[in-house]
Amino acid sequence: MILENTLPILLSRLDFAFITSMHILWTPVTIGMSWLLFFLEWAWLRSGNEKWYRLQRFFEKLFIVNFGAGVATGVTMEMAFGILYGPFSQAVGPFFGNILGFETITAFMYEAGFIGLMIFGWGKIGKGMHLFSTFNVALSSSLSAMWILVANGWMQSPTGVVLKNGLFQVTNWWTAIFNPNFDIGFPHMWIATLELALFFFAAVSAWFILKNRHADLFTTLLKPTLLALIVITPLQIFIGDELGREVAADQPTSLAAMEGHFHTYLANGKPDTSWNLIAIPDVAAGKNLFSIQIPHVLSLLETHTWNGVVTGMDHFPVKDRPNVWVPFYAFRIMVTIGFFLFFMALWGNLLRLRGEFTADRLRRHPNFLRLMVFSGFLPYLAVWTGWWTREIGRQPWVVYDLMRTWQGVSHMSVSAESLWFAGYIVFELMVWGGAWYFFSRIIQKGPDVDSPVVGSPEATASGGGLAQPSFAKPTLEKTR
Amino acid sequence: MDGINEILRIHSSLGTFWWILLGLFFVIYIVLDGADLGAGVFSLMLKNENDRAAVMASMAGTWDANETWLVVAGGVIFGAFPLVYGSTFNYLMIPLMFALWGIISRAVAFEFHVHAKGSKAFWGKMFGLGSLVAAFFAGVALGATLLGFPMSKGNAQGIQVANDPFVNTVPHFSGNALSFLSPFSLWTGIAAVIAGGLAGTLYLCARFQQDDPIYQKAYAWATTFSYLALVAVVVTLVWSYAIMPDAAKWTGPGWIGWLILLLAILFSAFRMMMAHAAHRDFPALLWCGAIVVLMWGGMWATNFPYIVPQTWTIAAGANPANDLAILTLFMTGFVPVMIMYNAYQIWVFRHRLTHLAGYESH
Numbered sequence: 001m002i003l004e005n006t007l008p009i010l011l012s013r014l015d016f017a018f019i020t021s022m023h024i025l026w027t028p029v030t031i032g033m034s035w036l037l038f039f040l041e042w043a044w045l046r047s048g049n050e051k052w053y054r055l056q057r058f059f060e061k062l063f064i065v066n067f068g069a070g071v072a073t074g075v076t077m078e079m080a081f082g083i084l085y086g087p088f089s090q091a092v093g094p095f096f097g098n099i100l101g102f103e104t105i106t107a108f109m110y111e112a113g114f115i116g117l118m119i120f121g122w123g124k125i126g127k128g129m130h131l132f133s134t135f136n137v138a139l140s141s142s143l144s145a146m147w148i149l150v151a152n153g154w155m156q157s158p159t160g161v162v163l164k165n166g167l168f169q170v171t172n173w174w175t176a177i178f179n180p181n182f183d184i185g186f187p188h189m190w191i192a193t194l195e196l197a198l199f200f201f202a203a204v205s206a207w208f209i210l211k212n213r214h215a216d217l218f219t220t221l222l223k224p225t226l227l228a229l230i231v232i233t234p235l236q237i238f239i240g241d242e243l244g245r246e247v248a249a250d251q252p253t254s255l256a257a258m259e260g261h262f263h264t265y266l267a268n269g270k271p272d273t274s275w276n277l278i279a280i281p282d283v284a285a286g287k288n289l290f291s292i293q294i295p296h297v298l299s300l301l302e303t304h305t306w307n308g309v310v311t312g313m314d315h316f317p318v319k320d321r322p323n324v325w326v327p328f329y330a331f332r333i334m335v336t337i338g339f340f341l342f343f344m345a346l347w348g349n350l351l352r353l354r355g356e357f358t359a360d361r362l363r364r365h366p367n368f369l370r371l372m373v374f375s376g377f378l379p380y381l382a383v384w385t386g387w388w389t390r391e392i393g394r395q396p397w398v399v400y401d402l403m404r405t406w407q408g409v410s411h412m413s414v415s416a417e418s419l420w421f422a423g424y425i426v427f428e429l430m431v432w433g434g435a436w437y438f439f440s441r442i443i444q445k446g447p448d449v450d451s452p453v454v455g456s457p458e459a460t461a462s463g464g465g466l467a468q469p470s471f472a473k474p475t476l477e478k479t480r
Numbered sequence: 481m482d483g484i485n486e487i488l489r490i491h492s493s494l495g496t497f498w499w500i501l502l503g504l505f506f507v508i509y510i511v512l513d514g515a516d517l518g519a520g521v522f523s524l525m526l527k528n529e530n531d532r533a534a535v536m537a538s539m540a541g542t543w544d545a546n547e548t549w550l551v552v553a554g555g556v557i558f559g560a561f562p563l564v565y566g567s568t569f570n571y572l573m574i575p576l577m578f579a580l581w582g583i584i585s586r587a588v589a590f591e592f593h594v595h596a597k598g599s600k601a602f603w604g605k606m607f608g609l610g611s612l613v614a615a616f617f618a619g620v621a622l623g624a625t626l627l628g629f630p631m632s633k634g635n636a637q638g639i640q641v642a643n644d645p646f647v648n649t650v651p652h653f654s655g656n657a658l659s660f661l662s663p664f665s666l667w668t669g670i671a672a673v674i675a676g677g678l679a680g681t682l683y684l685c686a687r688f689q690q691d692d693p694i695y696q697k698a699y700a701w702a703t704t705f706s707y708l709a710l711v712a713v714v715v716t717l718v719w720s721y722a723i724m725p726d727a728a729k730w731t732g733p734g735w736i737g738w739l740i741l742l743l744a745i746l747f748s749a750f751r752m753m754m755a756h757a758a759h760r761d762f763p764a765l766l767w768c769g770a771i772v773v774l775m776w777g778g779m780w781a782t783n784f785p786y787i788v789p790q791t792w793t794i795a796a797g798a799n800p801a802n803d804l805a806i807l808t809l810f811m812t813g814f815v816p817v818m819i820m821y822n823a824y825q826i827w828v829f830r831h832r833l834t835h836l837a838g839y840e841s842h
Contacts (some may be wrong), residue, residue, distance in 0.1 A: 008637055047575040068591030071544055072584040078554045082569025087636045089569075090650050092563020101559020101807060104552045105814050112548035113821040117828060124828050161763040166649035167562075169800050271692040338495030407646050414647055417659040420577055427584045434588055438595045 010408045011417040016084050017391065018421065021384060022428040023077055026435075028072035028383055031145050032188070032197025033063050034138035041134050045127060050453060055221055058447035059201070059421040062439055064119050069435040078104065084420075088398055088408025095161055095170050099151045099177070107144035111137055122454045133480065149189055153182030157250040158391070158399050162413070168399070184243045185390075191236045192386070196379035198232060199341065201225045202348075203376020204443060206369040212448055215359035223357060229345035235339050241301065248391070251400055252311040253320060254393030257327040259298060262287050264312040265381050271309040273299040277330070281324040286314060322395040330385035330392070336384040340444065344375050487801050488541070489799075489809070494808055495798035498560035499787060501815065503780040505556055508819075509549035510776065511679070511769045518545050518680020520586060520611020521673060522701060523604070531694055532604045536590055537837040538687045540824030541829040543590065545822055547583065552818075559807050561648060564787055564797035570653040571629040572621045574662055579617035592644070612673065619672025623665035625785075626724060628791040632656045652689040664719060675772070678705035682752075682768050686761040687833055694835045699759075706753055713745075726782050726789055745774050 014179070037056055044052035081089045089097065117125060117133040125133070148459045160176030161168040169175050205218035224226065248255040256262070260279040266272050275297030279288040299308040313321055347368060356362060398405040516539050539546075557565045589607035591608045596603050635644060672793040681702035688695040700792060721727045730738045752767035785793050798804060 065591045065595070068587055072587035075547070075551055075583055075587075078551050079569060079580065082554075082565045083556065083573050086566040086570035087646060087650070087652050089558065089566035090563050090652070091566075091646050093558065094799050097558035097560075097562035097565065097799070098803055101555040102811065103549075104555025105811050105818065108555070109545070109548050109552050109818050112545040113546055113818065113825055116825050120541035122830060126681045158832070163645055164648050168802065170803055170806075173806060210591060312530075359612075377525065383745075384527050403646065406637060407635070407644065409565075409637050410573070411653050411655075412570070412573065413657055416573060420573075423577065423581060427581050431584060431588050434592050438592055441595055472746075 002314045006406070008412065008414055008417065009406045009409055009413060011421065012084050012412065013405065014418055014419050015046070016080060017388075017425070017430065018388070019076055019080055019424055020153065021031045022432065023070070023073040024081075024383055024387055025432065026073060026382060027141075027145070028189075028193040028196045029066045029139040029200060030063070030070050030381075031138075032193035032195070033059065033200065034134070035194065036197050036201060037063060038131070038134045038138045041131055042093075045131060045460070051217055051220055053453055054447050054449050058177050059204075059441075060119065061442050062200075062204075063433055065438050065442070067115065070375065070430050072431055074108075076424075078108075084410055085398070085408045086410040088403065091166060091403060091408065092155075092168050092399060094167050095154065096151050096168075096174055099147055099154075103144055103147035103151075103394070104287075107140050107147055111144065126144050127455060132144070142193075145190055145193065146186055149186040150177050150179075150182050152390075153185045154179045155399050156181040156185070156247075156254075156362045156394055158402055159177045163402065168402070180246055184239065187237070187298075188239045188243050188386075191232060191239060192379070192383055195229070195232050195236055195341065196383065198225050199231050199376050199379050202229070202344075203373045206372035207443065208446070209359055209362050210369040210373070212359075212363065212364060214449070215363070216449065217449075219357060219362060222362075223352065226345060226348040226352065229341075230349050233338070233342040233345045237342060240335070240338060245302055248310060251394065253313070253316050253322055254327065254390075255302065256311065256313040256316075257322045258331040258389055259310075259391050260288055260328045261310060262313045264309060267480055269313065271307055272312060273297075273307055273310070275301065276328075279328065281328060283324050285319065299478060320396065322393055327393040327442050334382045334389065336383040337385075339377045341375060341378060341382075344372060348372070389480075432477050433438035488587070488695060491798065491801035491804065492795050494801065494804040495794045497562070497808065498556065498798070498804065499780075499794045501812075502553060502556050502560065502787075503776065505549055507776040509546070509553055512542075512546035512549060513770050514676050514772070515616075515679040515683035515765070516774050517611045517615040517683050518678065520608050520674035520680070521615060521677050522680050522684065523700060524608035524612065526694070526703070528695070529600050529604050532607065533593060534688075534694060534833060534837040535684065536593060536607060536754050538684065538833050540590070542826055544587075545825055547587070560804060561787060561792070561794075561797040562798060562799060564792045567631060567651070567653040567792070568573075568625060568629070568788055571655060572660055574657055575617040575621040575624065575665075579614045579621065582610040582612070582614030582617065584610070586614065602607040611676075615673050616669040620660065620665045621668035622672070623668025624660035624662070626664060626668075626720070626779075626789055627664060628789050629653060629659055631791065650808045664723060667719065668716065671716055674705060674712045678702060678709045678767075679768055679772070681705055682756065682765045685756070686765045689832045690759060690761075692834045701703075701754075701758060702764075706749075706756065710749065724782075726786065726788060729782060741774060742779050745771055745778075748774060752812045753756050754757040 037060060040056035040059070041204075045048070081096075081100070113189050114133045114136040116131070116136050121130055121133060128213075154176060158168070158176075159179045160170055160172040160174070162171050174359060201221060204226065205222040208218040209215045209222070240271045244255070244258075247258070259274045260281045261272070263272050273296045274293035276288065276296060277292040279291035282288075282289050296306055298310055299305055302308065302310050313324075351357065351362070351365060351368065354366065394400055396404055396406075398408045514679040519535055519539065522661035523532045525536070526532050554565075557568075587608040587610075589603040589610060593600060593603040593607065630653070631651040633648055633651050635641070636654075681698040685695055685702055687699070721730060733774075748767050748770040752764050752771065755761075755764035755767060783789050785795070787794050787797050799807070
């Protein structure tokens with residue numbers, strides 16, 4: 001039996017995969033939406049137009065529910081490396097541990113230090129200070145994503161280290177941090193967060209227009225959102241292709257799995273250039289039982305030449321090959337979603353060019369609006385499938401080509417691992433169910449367009465339970 | 481030879497430097513989040529769901545940052561002492577798992593409770609129970625760590641492969657899932673809940689108006705908790721002295737220093753109780769914080785040169801010298817900045833509340 005397939009190893013992977021998959025539901029929204037909230041607040045302060053304020057405060061309510069879920073599931077992540085992958089943590093500690101340390105100090109704490117001011121600071125700090133807090137939350141959460149992608153990118157393409165005394169000791173910090181996978185993997189992930197947040201905005205807006213509630217307000221939001229998406233969606237496809245080529249160069253087994261590409265050369269000695277649209281892979285036999293192929297597309301995609309050689313699975317010993325089913329289909333789902341979202345952005349902007357962008361006229365395109373609501377869920381699936389492709393494609397390695405997953409697994413009994421899994425199913429589903437339920441509650445309730453704007457004379461009389469501060473208010477207050 | 485000695489010397493001072501910073505992050509975490517967790521435990525004794533909401537509102541703007549100090553401490557262990565991180569967390573799997581489940585429940589309860597209608601009571605319970613479970617198991621984890629744990633070289637999963645580069649040099653945790661369980665670790669769990677309860681009720685006294693019903697209830701409980709905490713401290717010190725080899729220092733040649741520390745702790749406890757009796761709530765909270773800092777500092781010093789008693793010394797558990805130097809170079813400057821913006825955030829949310837704060841939707 002191959003070592004990586006024993007029950008404790010598979011369970012440890014399942015344990016970690018589950019908490020990661022449940023955590024990545026929240027953080028991309030936080031990262032992407034914090035920038036959008038910053039722009040809304042900035043637009044309000046710049047134009048003095050109340051509608052941006054109303055939108056900001058509305059989406060902020062969704063943001064904070066999402067943020068709470070992200071924190072709840074994120075603290076686990078920071079500890080889970082040591083708990084589930086102790087020997088891995090020890091071996092990669094000199095690099096990976098430092099990077100996670102950087103992340104907590106320069107990003108996680110940075111974000112926490114301003115999130116309270118951003119959410120609960122309205123009226124307690126000045127407008128300028130508040131905008132600054134929102135900006136800091138946006139910057140810090142993006143920094144957090146950057147460090148995490150440095151760490152994960154290095155696991156995909158470990159450069160700049162040497163294995164000494166059982167530890168990966170860093171010989172070149174620059175090449176280790178800016179490892180080849182990070183250079184493209186981080187832009188891909190970061191753009192994904194913006195795309196997800198923009199579609200979140202677009203989907204909520206479309207829902208309100210469809211229901212004819214606050215329709216004008218949300219039509220105003222839909223315009224810049226779609227304009228941003230017409231740039232973001234094709235850019236993401238382009239960066240995705242670049243990342244695919246990077247994986248082809250540095251992680252050929254992962255690429256072969258993603259593409260179901262078993263044979264480098266055909267029986268007649270020529271390179272196999274065909275791209276599999278769909279396939280039924282048989283890993284044990286080392287071939288596809290069935291596939292629909294398009295000649296030359298694989299070479300075009302990965303080498304940008306007509307007949308370029310793409311290394312297939314047969315180039316590697318059986319013990320170094322990852323599972324094919326998951327990366328192959330997860331990758332295809334992600335790509336399909338990417339193109340579909342590009343199509344939605346095109347459609348939306350076409351409607352706008354045709355002068356259909358008023359609330360009344362948009363409602364005559366209910367199919368567009370319905371599909372837009374549906375599109376709000378798709379980026380979540382794309383983020384999931386993309387990350388699964390990345391992680392399962394790297395197997396059986398935890399650090400590609402250097403450390404196998406089973407070498408990094410903690411000393412744990414199957415029952416302890418099962419308890420972890422069962423418990424996290426309960427708690428993570430509670431978080432997921434609760435957060436999405438309260439999202440729907442907040443959206444049902446709609447934006448608050450009646451209460452006085454923060455900083456206006458009516459708002460200074462503080463209500464419910466807030467006693468006057470015993471000493472002077474913070475002095476950064478700036479009245480416009 | 482000189483070069484090697486020089487590197488070893490730098491390595492040991494950098495390791496000690498991060499060991500001190502780690503102690504600082506932990507103590508900030510315990511002072512700040514201990515009060516939040518304790519207030520959560522206290523909220524279980526409130527009858528009215530809106531009163532519980534007022535307790536949650538009192539920390540709405542700061543709980544996340546307070547809790548994040550734990551993550552910072554975790555990140556620093558991973559960054560500066562990865563060998564300790566990879567084995568200790570493995571050892572503490574069960575208590576950490578429960579503490580994390582508590583943290584999850586309470587983190588989402590903060591956001592959901594405000595919006596909930598039918599499920600308000602449920603999320604209120606999740607907030608209180610989550611705080612209780614997190615405090616208890618954090619205490620258990622601390623007690624278990626103080627007792628140390630077994631390690632061995634060889635593959636952690638017991639899979640033997642010749643010439644495996646990872647198993648022959650680095651020792652891994654080699655006990656079982658329940659190795660953490662002992663009367664002492666269970667006791668430290670209970671002691672953590674008592675200490676948290678004291679900090680939490682003192683914190684609520686400082687955050688609510690003195691004529692408010694929540695203040696009055698918290699005030700009475702703070703008095704009770706302060707006596708319980710006194711007993712807990714004495715029991716913990718005697719028990720530690722009996723079972724921890726490093727505690728022999730207390731009566732060793734440097735006994736005068738330890739005696740001064742003990743007197744400082746007793747003095748702070750006295751000032752805390754006096755301030756509390758006089759309804760000077762903020763000074764009472766600060767003196768409580770001083771007790772925590774002194775006791776934590778004493779524990780840290782007792783363990784020296786160990787980071788995990790009898791298991792990992794600072795030097796053995798630390799990253800190689802050049803990696804520690806990078807961590808020091810890039811991260812030290814952020815520490816005062818981190819403390820500053822946290823202080824600002826706490827200062828913004830310093831005003832006293834009434835029990836009506838729970839009606840405010842935020």
